Every structure is written in structure tokens, then in C-alpha cells.
Amino acid sequence: MDLSFSAEDLAFRGEVQAFITDNLPAEIRRRVQKGEHLSKEDQVAWQLILNQRGWAAPGWPKKYGGTGWTVTQRYIFDEETAGVCPPLTPFGLSMVGPVIYTFGNPEQKAHYLPRILKAQDWWCQGYSEPGSGSDLASLKTKAVADGDHYIVDGHKIWTTQAHEADMIFCLVRTDASVKQQEGISFLLIDMKTPGITVRPIITIDEGHSINEVFLDNVRVPKKNLIGQEGKGWTYAKFLLGHERTGIAQVAHSKKRLARLKAIARAELVEGGPLIADTTFRDKLAQVEIELMALEYTNLRILSESAKGKPPGPEASILKIRGSEIGQRLTEMAVESLGYYAAPYEGGRDGSNQPIGPDYAAGLMPAFLYGRAFTIYGGSNEIQRNVIAKMVLGL
Amino acid sequence: MDLSFSAEDLAFRGEVQAFITDNLPAEIRRRVQKGEHLSKEDQVAWQLILNQRGWAAPGWPKKYGGTGWTVTQRYIFDEETAGVCPPLTPFGLSMVGPVIYTFGNPEQKAHYLPRILKAQDWWCQGYSEPGSGSDLASLKTKAVADGDHYIVDGHKIWTTQAHEADMIFCLVRTDASVKQQEGISFLLIDMKTPGITVRPIITIDEGHSINEVFLDNVRVPKKNLIGQEGKGWTYAKFLLGHERTGIAQVAHSKKRLARLKAIARAELVEGGPLIADTTFRDKLAQVEIELMALEYTNLRILSESAKGKPPGPEASILKIRGSEIGQRLTEMAVESLGYYAAPYEGGRDGSNQPIGPDYAAGLMPAFLYGRAFTIYGGSNEIQRNVIAKMVLGL
């Protein structure tokens, strides 16, 4: 057992820091640090900068354009970039990318993977449906073979960034006659295909990042099928289980905590700084300690996976605690503002200056949107079911 | 709406206070206030004093020897006696008594009710069995008719005061051929009947108040059957629903809170009184506020029942919050002692002087035994099931 980083790891950290210092555009850095809205353009710009260095896909194998980093290096990279650089949108890089290089055919790999790296294709995820939330396997969107095409009809919902996406990866039902999970296939669909309609869903933060996607008689070439027909559930589960290193959101929560402390030093209560208020300080320390416990749980699981053990269902612990702590921090940030938590205009795009102090920017939207932490990607209730069954055997 | 007490109520409060001052033996009062163990003799002594005044059974109708008090008067009586006078043992006065005067025949009423009031019969409750805890209706103790007797065989558990009891009221299965609930009868059994064995269960506080009761070929006269054969479940439910006024334990929790504050004024932390420690004071205020909310919820339900509306399943809220708050207070009391929470000898009988300060007496046993608050009388999980089904319709 050893907590220290090797000399190589420390050198790597320096390399990452230097790269960020030299290459992250100042305006983007400012916007990230202020918690302002980041446009697709900002994200693309940063991804392209990273990609030039070969760092756009830390998790991919080197031969597909990934980094080949160790788990520790990836951890360091997350630590250094969180809250400073724009987050990389996961749908292409962390989700469909690994599915394609693991289960796709050579043509699919050759076509899609470079386009993902270069942000030529912006992806979104077509999983949830109005009737299939927690019970994903009950999905109804159907794909009927028609020559060398599928005809897809259905209705997807909670589709993040669908309105900005070039491509959607979809779970569709290709066979209604077999057991639910066995009739599902994994299909890549061009968002410009006729028959696709995107309808915005405005979320409680008044922002627009989520959509409904209606598929009406959409013709999808069969070459867009990943792997085998009827095996889509396997690929979907692979995908859910794959990207676990970031699930705990430790680096982000640490940045949120630091920002919260800075605010609490500036806000006043009874003539003194809020951070000196015992009740507030106590709550802050409590969440800081919980975050520390989560961080070391995350490191333990990373350390296992560095030795080749894939993250198992106990990674659901990371999702549960990560989301709970994230919500707590966003809530405390809002609380710290006192009356200036109230003014609210314009939602997440942050185009309006805050009425209150500058540091209030983006805090309430982050809190509101953060209510979804415990809902999306398998609600925390579902995660507890998973642990009860898979880890405890109940 | 009006929170104030009428002049009659205030006069009544004075009357109760005066009665206690004049009649409660000093040594018993001292033991109650110190949290020391109360023997059966103490409880009997106080019950006989109350009974001379006609106050032993506040909840009974006047014609059976009760008080005929209003709900408000009973509330006042609880407030004045809690934490000062020995609590009256509920099995006769609050549990089987009401069943007997409601469902018993004239002979049963004439025989048992006066004996309960005079503490000539000390009762215990034969409900739970090793295989039937939350699922009470699955009980297996069977009573087979044999002429004018039943032959009872079975095994009861968690039987409080069985080792001191003269009588036990039992749920027994008289018919195994019908639906679970319909085959249960309500039987009164003399504890001296041959075939009854009582085995102590020492609880985690190291005290003895709970027992197993083995019934082996026990002959019980049929005249000891309450009401009709097979209707025992109805009587049992009546009993559970009947005595709800005390379920919130508000008066007791208020006394515990006052005692805790007194301790926290005496204990030191960083050179000052513990009660001035912000973190501790905050926790104390939080539970005090929760107790206040519970108190007014209790008053609301009492106010309803004063108008003749029987307490419904929402009274389960009182059980849930009452037990949670009671546990919190006993835990904080133990925590307030610091290192002197550790010495533990002799359990609940309190015969040993505490190693630490005098006020430490009885606190740890109360905490430990209090873990049962959320288990007995229908665990809090069962109470939540009840509310979900009966109140929310889920």
C-alpha cells in the first residue's frame, strides 16, 4: 500500500499542467472558472487542441488514437483539467467510441473513430423512452428490416445535445418475439436522416440541453448496425459498465468545494465571514470528509482496475455517493448566497450578468440541473437495487 | 383554533400536581428522576395510590373504574406524571383491559377489570413468536378444544414482564383450515397453569424484562376465551389501534430533553459548558424543534379524537417520529457523558452507583433498551408500510 505518486507520474502531472497553461484559450478558462455556460464551440475548440496533442481520448487504446495512459495518469489528467478546462462531451469519446472500437467492424472503426476524435461527428445517446426509464429493456422503438436498410420508428427522450448532434446511437427493438433483452439492437443513425424530429425539453434550470427525438419512418443503412442484431443489450451494458472512472465526479466536486470555500470567505454573516460561522463550517467539513472518503474509495477501485480487474457493480457506490455529494455541494453553494440566491433570469447560458456578486454566476443553474445527478444514468434507487442484487446477493 | 387551556383544564392541572406532591413517595420520585430501575413493587405501589383516587385507568370508561377524563385532561395528566411518577405498566391497564370491557362477557368484566385496577393480576402479552414478528398473523401457537378446555401448545417470545406476570393474553390458532387471520382466537391464560415455562431473555442493556414463554400442553378453560373463536385478530387490531395517545412519547421526550440540557450545562468541553458548544447546541435545538413538531402533530390528532374521530393509520406517524426522537435523545444523552459513557456494570437495575457523575445513572441502559423503540409494537418499517397502504393508497 502506498499513496505516493511515482517520479514518472509527477513528471506527467507537470506536463499536463504546462500543456494547459500553454494551450487553453484564456477566454474559455475564464468561462469555466466563472461557471458560465460553455457552448458547443468552446468544447469543440478544446477537444481539437487536445487532439492535436493526442489527448482527446484518454481512455482509448493507442492504436485508435487514444493515449495508452495508465489509470493513475488518467486520474491525474482528470484532476488537472476538472474545473479548469471544458469537460469533454462523453457521448462520442466515452460512450459510443469504446463500443465502436470493441464491437464495430473495420469499416465502422475506420470511419467513425477519427471523426469522433476530430469532433466532425457530435454524438448523442438514444436510450430512454417515455415508457422506459428505469426499465430500459422495455423500450419500444422498433427497427424493421427493409432490404439493406432498417425502418426505424419510435420516440426517444432525455436526449442530451440531440439538437447539436450529427449522430445518435440508438437502442432499437429488431425482434419483438423474443425475451425483452434479446430483441434489442444497437444502431448508429445520422441525425440528418429524413423523419427525425428534435423537440427541446426545457429543464428546471430553464436551460436547453435535453430533447425528445421522434423517429418516424427513418431509413437507416444496415451497415450502421453495431455487431450482431439482437445483441444490443450486451453492448449497452458494456457501455454502462465501461466508463466508471469519472462516475464519482471527485475532481469536479473538489473544485466545487474550493469554489464554495472562496464564496464563504467573501459572504458575510453577523459581520464576519460565512466560513467562520460554526454551523456552516460544520456542514462544509462534513461534506469535505465525505468527499475524501469517496476519493479514496475511487482510488481503491482505480487501483484494482489498474491491475486488470474490471470495475464491478460496487462501482455503483461511486455513482450513489458521487451524485449525493455533488448535489450537497451545489445546494450549499446556493445557500451561501443568502438573498442573492433569488434573482434568476436567463437560465444556464449565463449570458446575463448575475444581479448579486460575480461569483453567484451559474450556481443556481448548477444546483437545479444537478438534481438530475441522482436520476440519470440509472437513478440512485436503481443503483441500490443493483448493489443489493449483484454485490450482496439479496 | 386555539392553543390555550380552559380554566377547568388549568384547575385540573393544579389538582394533578397537588395530588402528586401529596402522594408520590419520595423514594420512588427520586428513583424516577435519577433514571434508576423501578421494580414491580414500585409500580404497584403507585398504581394503588392512583387507584384509591380513581385515577389508575385514565382511558377506561367511568363505569368500569376509569376516569371519564377528556382527551385534554389525559394529555395534562401525561404531561404532569411523565418522568416524575413511575409509568403504569400498559399490559393490563391499556391493553387487555380495554379488550375485556369492549369484547369480554359480563363474568370476564366483573372478574378481571377490578383485579387489573388493584394490580391483583399483573399481565403480559403473548403475541410474537419466533417465526412471527412483523408477520404476526402467521403465528403458530395452537389451541385445540378438549371438552370445556383448550389445550394450548406453542412458543411466545419478546414477552415483557412474563416472569412477573400472573396472567398472559395470548393470540392462538384455533383453526388451521381457514385464512391466516380468521383462525386466530384471543385467550386469557393463568401463568401458573402447568405446562408454562418462562425463560429470560437478557437484552443488550444486560437487563431482564423480556422473556420467552413456552406453552406445553397447557389446559385453559374455555371461559377464558374473549368474544368469539376465530375473531382474535379483530380484537388484536382493536388493541393496537386503541392506545394511541401515548404512542408519541412526547411527555417523556420532553423530560429527557430537560435532563439532557441539565447534563450539558454540567459537562465541560474546552473549558466551557457543553451546552455552549455550537455543534452540540445545534443538534440539541434540532431535536427540540422536531419534538415540538411532533407535539403539535400529537395535539392535532388528540383534538380530532376529542371530537369523536378515532385515531386512524396516520397515528403511525406518531410512532415513527416518537421513536426516532426518543432514540436521538437517549443517544445524545450518552454522547454528552464523554468518556464516562464507557463504564458499564450491572445493567438496568441501577443498583450500582455510576462510576462517573451521578446524572450518568441509567442513561446508557436507556439508550440501549431504546433501540427497541423502532422495533417493537410494529417496527418502523411496518409502520411505513401501513401509512403507504392505508393513508396514501399505494
Add this chain to the structure above:
Amino acid sequence: MDFSLSDEQRQLQDSVGRFVRDRYPFEQWRKITDTPEGFAGENWRQMAELGWLGVSLPEEAGGLGGSPVDTMVILEGLGRGLVAEPYLSTVVLGGGFLVLGGTPEMRERELPKLAAGDLKLAFAHAETQSRFSLEDVVTSAKAAGGGYVLNGRKIVVYDAPAADKLIVSARTGGAGREREGISLFLIDRDAPGVHLRAYRTLDRRRAADVTLEKVAVDAGALIGVRDQALPLIEQVVDHAIAALAAESVGAMQLLTETTTEYLKTRKQFGQPIGNFQALQHRMVDILIATEQARSMSYMVTMKLDRPARERSRAAAAAKVQIGQSGRFVGQQAIQLHGGMGMSDELNVGHFAKRLMMIDMLYGNADHHRQRFIALE
């Protein structure tokens, strides 16, 4: 001891219920709160006609001379509809200050207008440095020429944009957080030197930061006793807390019903999600939180007439409970609605936001727990 409503109060309750059903279905609320004013003038007039604006005013001022329970009944009903008209600001706060501290002339002049719906008020008190401390006032009022000149800045003044007059606190003496030296003034919203920066709030109300630059008022603008306004402010804010408690109970009750209904109808895994025990128990905790808040709403309402210390301690305790219950109920209602709960199109998020703002208004749970302790 009695927790039941009188026949008149029950009629009032029915009347408020009808008003909310007729005028405040959710889509209507959205339209109303999307207007520049953020509320509907005709609703306000209707409230005046129904006598609600004068419910707590003395009869000689055109009011009904009602009790705090009447106000509670109205606010609890309005809470179910997220009713946006400035009732709290005008009637509970504004009316409270005028009734308890207004000069005879002021009362005679203003109260009938208030009852008739012709006078809207807003209470401008909090400042950038004050957070929730009522005694922390920096805005100054200097005696000048028989009147006063006010300078300072008030923040997040709910309902200021639509108000005809503002009730403004300012220091005529003392400094910092001294209890002495605070005075209250009734000022025209349009008086020279009064500048508003208006904005929408999270709960889609309207508020403003108010800057006072050499605002001159005459001596008759003083409410209450010069330098001694703090006890009056505390009293009226306690009334506002009781009103917020009632409003929050209405909102929580609505969320409890809505969420229970959702659990019964939403199906997953081939059955209503309300069949799942973990969700059932969560729903029970929502119910309990709502009922505890209701008990505290009743309690504080009935203690508004008690001596200051007892009244304030009751208000502090109630505010802690409704703040905590409201946050829990709001957040869990969103959680149990899953993705739907995240949608701005559903009412659930908006109720949760209002409950969150209620926790903050006049001090959040942490603040009032400390106040509760200080008042022991």
C-alpha cells in the same frame, strides 16, 4: 385546546380553494408569471372584492378584523396554486406595519386603499452585508428640515417593481448591528432618488434591488417610534414567517398529492412504481415532512399573539421546520418524478423552487435554529 376551523374559516377556505382552481391552473400560472408584471391585476381586484386584502385589518379601516388563523387559511390555499399576486408583501408585511406602527393619519389614509386593492406595498429591508440579520442595517436616514434624507441600498425586495409605496428601514442612530437606532419609513416607490433594478426571481416573482439616493421624506413618513423600529420589524416578520409557513404547507400538500398520484400511474417493470417499497417509504417520509410542517404552521399562527419572546421562538422553530420539510419534499418530489421531474413543463419543479425560496426568505433553517437557541 382546539385545532379546528370555525364555520367562517371553512367558508373562507372553500372560497380560496375555488379561486385557485378557477384562476390558477398550472398553465394559467405560467401565463400570468410570464407577463411583465408577473401577476394579474384582475386577480388582485378579485382578492379585494372577496375581502382578503383586508382580512387582517381592523374593521374601522375597511377590514374584516380577522385573526391570524384567517390569514393562515388564505395563505395555505394560495400556496397550492403558487399564487403570484403580492399578498405577503402588501397585506401581511405592509398591512402589518401600517396597523401596528402607522400613525393615525397614515392608517386612515392608506388602509382603506390597501383593503380596496389600490395600494401595493413592498418591504425593503435586507442589505448586501446583512444576510438574514434583521438588526444589520446600514442604510441611513438623517434628520433634515423637519424630515429625513435616506441613503443606501436594499436588495432582493420582493414585489417592489409593482409596489406603490415601499416600507424602508434605515438607521436614524446607532450603527452596525445595534438593536437601537433603526427606523421605518413609508416612501413613494416613485419618489425622487429611488432607483429600482428590477428582475425576475427563481420562483418567477418580481423583485428589485433598490437604491436610495438622497431620498427626502417628511416626518409623517415615519412608521412606529424613531430608533425603536426593530421590535416592530421582528413582530411583523414573525407574522410573515407564519404566512410563509402556511403557504409552504399548501405547496407541500400539493406536491404530496401530485407525487402520490404519479407513483400510482407511472409504470415501470410492468407495474406502478408505487408498488416499490423503497419509493413507498420515501413517499411516507414526504407525507410526514408535510404533516410536521403543518403542525408548526398551526402552532406559530396561534402563538402570534403571545409575548415577543414566546412568539419569536415559535416563529424560529416553525421556520426551521418548514425550511427543512420544504426542501426535502421539493427535492424528493423531483426525484420520484424521475426525468419528468427535471422538466420545466411540469409543475413539480416550480413548487420545489418556491419552497426553496420560502426557506430563504427572512432567514433559512440554519439562521432560525440559531435564533431559536438565542431565545431559549
Add this chain to the structure above:
Amino acid sequence: MDFSLSDEQRQLQDSVGRFVRDRYPFEQWRKITDTPEGFAGENWRQMAELGWLGVSLPEEAGGLGGSPVDTMVILEGLGRGLVAEPYLSTVVLGGGFLVLGGTPEMRERELPKLAAGDLKLAFAHAETQSRFSLEDVVTSAKAAGGGYVLNGRKIVVYDAPAADKLIVSARTGGAGREREGISLFLIDRDAPGVHLRAYRTLDRRRAADVTLEKVAVDAGALIGVRDQALPLIEQVVDHAIAALAAESVGAMQLLTETTTEYLKTRKQFGQPIGNFQALQHRMVDILIATEQARSMSYMVTMKLDRPARERSRAAAAAKVQIGQSGRFVGQQAIQLHGGMGMSDELNVGHFAKRLMMIDMLYGNADHHRQRFIALE
């Protein structure tokens, strides 16, 4: 960065596991803790033979020169059995003080005995007024004739009744809660003027209040630097906290397994109660609490060698976590066992009690949260 055990540590882990399985089945624990001593001398000798008593001692003193991770492995294993021998007092605390602060003569004389099982120690520090503040020492040590004379009273000294020697803190200077002026002395338990009031504790260990009446020691009894013992005390207590963390993880792990097993076997309503979702989710929360405690146990163990501030902040954070996790796991294990959980005959309540005492020892969660804040 690596969280895995070395091969040697894994062997040690197996060895401790065997010891606990062989010597500490629950009924055996009950018998052992019912003896007057409260532990078994033969177990202690066995521990010595296995090298555990010297695991953290330098090799020249007959020890194994092991790391904090070795101690962690032992304590986590012992925690699963509620092992009652005075390992923490003698090895972690006593050994820690002697290694880090003992004079060369003292080390040479005492450490081999300690490793051989021939010296048991207890740390007498807390006093009636001190609560959990390590710097709050009133017991005095006055210089006299080249040595010192001690007067005072120490409370709840775990393992004092069986100890051969006590390590006692006393003021040689300063007063109250001053950081300077505290010194440490190694004193024979049977020295004239040392009076023990021995008793059993909630977790069935043995402890005593120790009164010191004109206890004379010579200058060679001083551990560490005169007046400067506090940093040493803080360091060794941090080691004890790490050991308690490991022990608590063993106890929580046992409760997690036991309770999961109970949920699978106990039937109600015609099925294992582990089928009920509300209990499943509670059980998941127990698992999470245990895993979070384990992470903090690893973390603090690996930070024991860091600079004082970092080490102490890690210890404070870990103590908060294990205190809270331990209470939750213990209480919920009782709850999920229903009536059975209330029985003294079952192991569950005893594990819960030990976890409760672990929360209290060297400061409960509230105390260490404040310490964590002060060390930021």
C-alpha cells in the same frame, strides 16, 4: 499509488484470520470477557509468539520493524472477533510512546519485554474536565529531589487493571489547556500512591479511574522532552486512531456479512426479508458506510508518516467517518435483526457497542470534525 497488500501482509492477514476463527468464536469471546481479567493470557502469549506484539517495534528491540499497514492488517482482523487482549493499549499506544519518546535505556529495557508479551501498558491521559481535548491536563508533576512527584486523577484508562506500567501525562509547567508544559511518565502500576478503581466497560473491556497521590518517580521515568509531550501525544494518538479505524472496519465488515446473511435466512410474509426493497436499500447503505470507513482506514494508515498537520488532519477525517459509519452500521444491524438484535445472546449488539465506544475513544465525530476544521 497502490492499495494492495504485499505477500507478507497477506500472510499476516491469514494468520490473524486463523487466530480469530480458532480462538474467538463468539461464545469463546463471551467466556473470555467474563473472566476477572477480561482477556486470556494464553492468547496474549500466542500473539507474542506470532510476533504481533513487536510488529511495529524496531528490529534491534526484538520487533519486526513493520509499517503502519502491518498494524492495520492485524487490527482489522482482530476487529472481526472483538478480540479483547490489550493490543491497542500495549502495542499501539504504549509501544508507540516508548519507540518515539523513550530514552535509550528505557527502550532497551522495556521494548524486548513488550515484544515478548511480558509487559502490558496502559495510557492514562483523560481527566474529568478534559473531555476529548488532549491538551487539557490538570494532573501535576512537580520536580522534587532529582525526580518528580505526581498528583491527580485520570479517568477511563482502558486496560489499566492488567497493565504492568502506566504511561501518565502530567503538567510540569503551564496550566489549563496550554500546549506547553505537559510531560509523560512511565510509572509502575503498583507504585505507592497509585490507586485504581477498576470496572468493566460497555464493550466488556476492563478500565479504571486512576488516582495519583504523591507518586514519586525518578528522572529516568520521563518519556520524551519535558514540557513538550503534547506533539508526541498527538502523534501516538493519531496512530491509535488509525488502529481504531482498522478495528472498526473489521467489526463493520462482520456486521455487514452477518446482517446480509440474516436477511437471506429470516422469513416473514412467506419470503426472506431480504426480498423487501426497503431493507435491501438499508443494507446497501450499511455496505456503503462500511466501504467509506475502509477507504478512510487505508488513507489514514498511509498518512501516518506524513508531516504532523497532514497526518492529524487525515486522522481527524478518518475518525469522523469511522465514528459515523460505525454508529450507523451498528444501529442498523440491530434494527434489521428486529427483536433478535435486542438480545444479549447475539453477537450483533456487542459489535454495535464496541463501534460506539470506538467512536468515543480519543474523541467522537463531532470533536474530530472541529479538529479537522482547525487544521485546515
